[in-house]
Amino acid sequence: MINQSPINSNGNPQVTATLARRAKKGRLNIIGVSSGYHDSACCLLQDGVLVAAVQEERFSRVKNDRSFPTRAFAYCLREGGITIADVDCIAYYEDPVLKLGRQIWMSFMPNLPVERRESILDRMAATPPPQMIRDVWGYEGRVEILDHHLSHSASTYYFSGFNEAAILTVDGVGDWATTTYGSGKGPHIERFEQVDFPDSLGFFYSAITGYLGFEVNEGEYKVMGLAPYGEPEYVDQIRKLVEITSEGQYRLNMKYFGFLTEDCMYTQELVALLGRPPREPESELTQYHMDVACSAQVVLEEIMLEKTRYLHSKFPSDNLCMAGGVALNVVANGRCLREGPYKRLFVQPAAGDAGGSVGAAAMAYVRVTGEPPLVKSLEHVYLGPANSVSEAYKLLKASSAKFQDFRGKEEELIKFTVDQLIQGKVIGWSQGRMEFGPRALGARSILADPRRLEMRDRINALVKMREAFRPFAPAVLESEAQNHFDLHHASPFMLETCDVISSIDLPAITHIDGSARVQTVNAKTNPRFAALLEEFYRRTDCPIILNTSFNLRGEPIVCTPIDAILCFTASQIDLLVLEDFVLDRSGIPPFWEVTSLRVKGDPNQIVEHSVYTLL
Numbered sequence: 001m002i003n004q005s006p007i008n009s010n011g012n013p014q015v016t017a018t019l020a021r022r023a024k025k026g027r028l029n030i031i032g033v034s035s036g037y038h039d040s041a042c043c044l045l046q047d048g049v050l051v052a053a054v055q056e057e058r059f060s061r062v063k064n065d066r067s068f069p070t071r072a073f074a075y076c077l078r079e080g081g082i083t084i085a086d087v088d089c090i091a092y093y094e095d096p097v098l099k100l101g102r103q104i105w106m107s108f109m110p111n112l113p114v115e116r117r118e119s120i121l122d123r124m125a126a127t128p129p130p131q132m133i134r135d136v137w138g139y140e141g142r143v144e145i146l147d148h149h150l151s152h153s154a155s156t157y158y159f160s161g162f163n164e165a166a167i168l169t170v171d172g173v174g175d176w177a178t179t180t181y182g183s184g185k186g187p188h189i190e191r192f193e194q195v196d197f198p199d200s201l202g203f204f205y206s207a208i209t210g211y212l213g214f215e216v217n218e219g220e221y222k223v224m225g226l227a228p229y230g231e232p233e234y235v236d237q238i239r240k241l242v243e244i245t246s247e248g249q250y251r252l253n254m255k256y257f258g259f260l261t262e263d264c265m266y267t268q269e270l271v272a273l274l275g276r277p278p279r280e281p282e283s284e285l286t287q288y289h290m291d292v293a294c295s296a297q298v299v300l301e302e303i304m305l306e307k308t309r310y311l312h313s314k315f316p317s318d319n320l321c322m323a324g325g326v327a328l329n330v331v332a333n334g335r336c337l338r339e340g341p342y343k344r345l346f347v348q349p350a351a352g353d354a355g356g357s358v359g360a361a362a363m364a365y366v367r368v369t370g371e372p373p374l375v376k377s378l379e380h381v382y383l384g385p386a387n388s389v390s391e392a393y394k395l396l397k398a399s400s401a402k403f404q405d406f407r408g409k410e411e412e413l414i415k416f417t418v419d420q421l422i423q424g425k426v427i428g429w430s431q432g433r434m435e436f437g438p439r440a441l442g443a444r445s446i447l448a449d450p451r452r453l454e455m456r457d458r459i460n461a462l463v464k465m466r467e468a469f470r471p472f473a474p475a476v477l478e479s480e481a482q483n484h485f486d487l488h489h490a491s492p493f494m495l496e497t498c499d500v501i502s503s504i505d506l507p508a509i510t511h512i513d514g515s516a517r518v519q520t521v522n523a524k525t526n527p528r529f530a531a532l533l534e535e536f537y538r539r540t541d542c543p544i545i546l547n548t549s550f551n552l553r554g555e556p557i558v559c560t561p562i563d564a565i566l567c568f569t570a571s572q573i574d575l576l577v578l579e580d581f582v583l584d585r586s587g588i589p590p591f592w593e594v595t596s597l598r599v600k601g602d603p604n605q606i607v608e609h610s611v612y613t614l615l
C-alpha cells in the first residue's frame with residue numbers, strides 16, 4: 001500500500017515548518033500547474049481557498065493548448081493580488097522523472113519507425129516544466145512535484161465535501177499509471193492499486209474515437225453522444241480489445257492498438273475485426289458508426305461498473321470521487337451510480353489534466369499544513385477572469401458599435417434578454433468570471449429557448465458548425481429541476497445525465513434516448529444567470545434554457561470582451577449580451593468584421609494589439 005500523504009518526501013523540513021507557520025497566519029499562496037500533455041492550466045490556492053483557476057487555451061486561443069502556462073500563471077497572480085515574490089510554493093501536477101521512464105521505455109519499442117522515435121526523443125529532450133518554473137518564471141521558492149494520478153485524486157477528493165470516500169482515477173496516461181484505486185479519509189489520500197501504461201481505458205476509448213473519424217483527445221464526447229443512436233451490434237468484437245483480469249486490473253489486446261509504435265491509435269487488426277474501414281473525418285455518419293459507438297460505450301460502462309464494484313469491495317463507502325479524462329464520460333458515470341454500490345458521486349468538473357493543477361495545489365497544501373484545503377465542497381467553478389465592464393464599454397464605444405447600455409438597469413436587461421429568447425433569438429451571454437474546465441455554465445454561454453426544435457439546427461448552423469447528432473444541454477433553476485428531470489440533487493457542473501420527465505416538450509435539449517445533461521443553477525453562485533432563468537420561468541412556465549459553450553467550432557471558449565465580440569461577429573448569433581451591454585447584428589461596425597476575418601485567416605495575428613490601439 002502506498003501512503004501518498006501528508007508526508008512530504010521532497011520538502012525541506014525547515015521550509016515546511018516555515019510555511020506551516022505562515023499558513024497559520026493566513027498568508028499561504030500555492031500555485032498549481034499542469035502543462036505539457038493536454039490542456040495546460042494554473043490555479044491559485046490562497047490560504048487554502050481556491051481563488052483562481054484557468055486553462056492556458058483561454059488566453060492563447062489555441063484549443064487544448066499544452067504549452068507552458070505563463071499567461072494563466074500571470075492571471076492567477078493578478079487575481080490573487082500578489083507577485084511572484086509572494087508565492088510560497090508552486091506545485092507541478094506530474095513527475096517528469098517517472099514520465100521520462102515511460103518515454104524511454106517507449107523509445108525502445110521494437111519496429112518503432114524512425115520519425116516516431118525522433119518525436120519521442122524530442123519530447124524527452126524538452127526542458128521539464130519544473131525546470132521552466134525556475135528558468136522562465138525565475139521562481140526560486142519551493143517546488144513540489146506530484147504524481148499525475150495523485151493530482152487527479154486530490155483534485156476530486158479535496159473538493160468533494162466528503163470526509164471519506166473511495167477514489168477512482170481513469171485517464172489515457174499520466175506518468176505510468178492509467179487507472180488508480182484509492183481512498184480518502186480526512187486529509188489523507190491512499191492508493192492501493194494501479195493499472196499501468198500501456199493498458200488504458202482512456203486509450204481504448206480514444207482508439208474507437210480515432211476509428212470513427214473524430215479527433216483523438218477531443219472527439220471522445222462525440223462518441224458518447226453518438227452512442228444512443230446505435231445498437232450494441234459490435235459488443236462481442238469490441239470486448240476483445242480489453243481483457244478484464246483480476247482485482248482492479250485489465251489488459252488491452254495490443255494487436256488492436258497502434259499508439260505504441262504508430263501515429264494511429266488503432267491497427268489494421270482492429271479494422272479487420274470490425275470488418276469495415278475507418279470513417280474518414282467529416283464524412284457521413286452511418287448506422288454502422290453509431291453501432292460501433294454504442295458498442296464501445298457499452299464495453300466501457302461494463303468495465304467501469306465492474307471496477308467501481310471492485311473498489312467498493314476494497315474500501316466500502318457510500319461516497320465515490322472520480323477524476324481523469326474518462327471521468328468526463330457522464331453516461332458511464334451515471335450507470336456506475338445507478339447500478340453500482342455507491343450512493344453519492346463527486347466528479348471534479350475539470351476532470352482532465354487542467355484539473356490536475358488544482359489537485360497538485362491542494363496536495364501541496366496538505367503537505368504543508370497537514371490539513372485539507374478549506375473547502376467543504378466545490379460550489380462553483382467561476383474561477384477565471386472577470387469581464388471588465390469598462391473595457392467592454394470602451395471597446396464598443398471606440399469602434400462605433402451600436403449597442404444598448406443597461407448599466408444600473410439589471411432588471412430591464414434581464415427582461416429584454418428574455419424577450420429575445422422567447423422570440424427565438426440565439427444569444428451570446430458573457431457575464432462575470434469565466435468558468436474553469438471544459439463546460440460553459442452560464443458565464444460564457446450561448447443561450448436559446450429549449451422548447452423550440454429548430455434551435456438545435458439553428459445553433460449548429462449559426463455558430464457551432466458541429467455534427468447535428470450532438471445534444472445541447474439544459475440549464476435549469478435548481479429549485480425546479482426535479483419537476484422536469486429525473487434528478488434529485490444539485491448538478492451544478494453539467495456532469496450528470498438523467499431522463500427528461502418534464503410535461504413541457506423540450507426537443508432542443510432532449511437527447512434521442514430521452515436523456516439530458518443537466519446543469520442546475522442557483523442565485524447564490526450565479527445570481528444574474530439565475531435571474532434570467534427566473535424571468536424566463538415567469539414568462540413561459542419553463543424554468544429551463546438551452547446552454548452551450550460560447551465559441552466557434554475548434555476554438556476555445558471565449559474569455560475576454562474582445563473574444564466575445566469577435567466570436568459574435570464571426571458567427572451568426574443574433575444578439576450579444578456582454579455584461580450590461582447588448583449588441584445585435586445591425587450594430588456590428590465593419591471594423592469588427594474585418595478584424596474577425598483577419599483573426600480567422602491568420603491565427604498568429606495578435607489581434608489584441610490592433611484592437612487596443614483604439615482605446
Ligand SMILES: [Fe+2]
Nearest residue numbers: 171173174353
Ligand atoms: Fe491525466
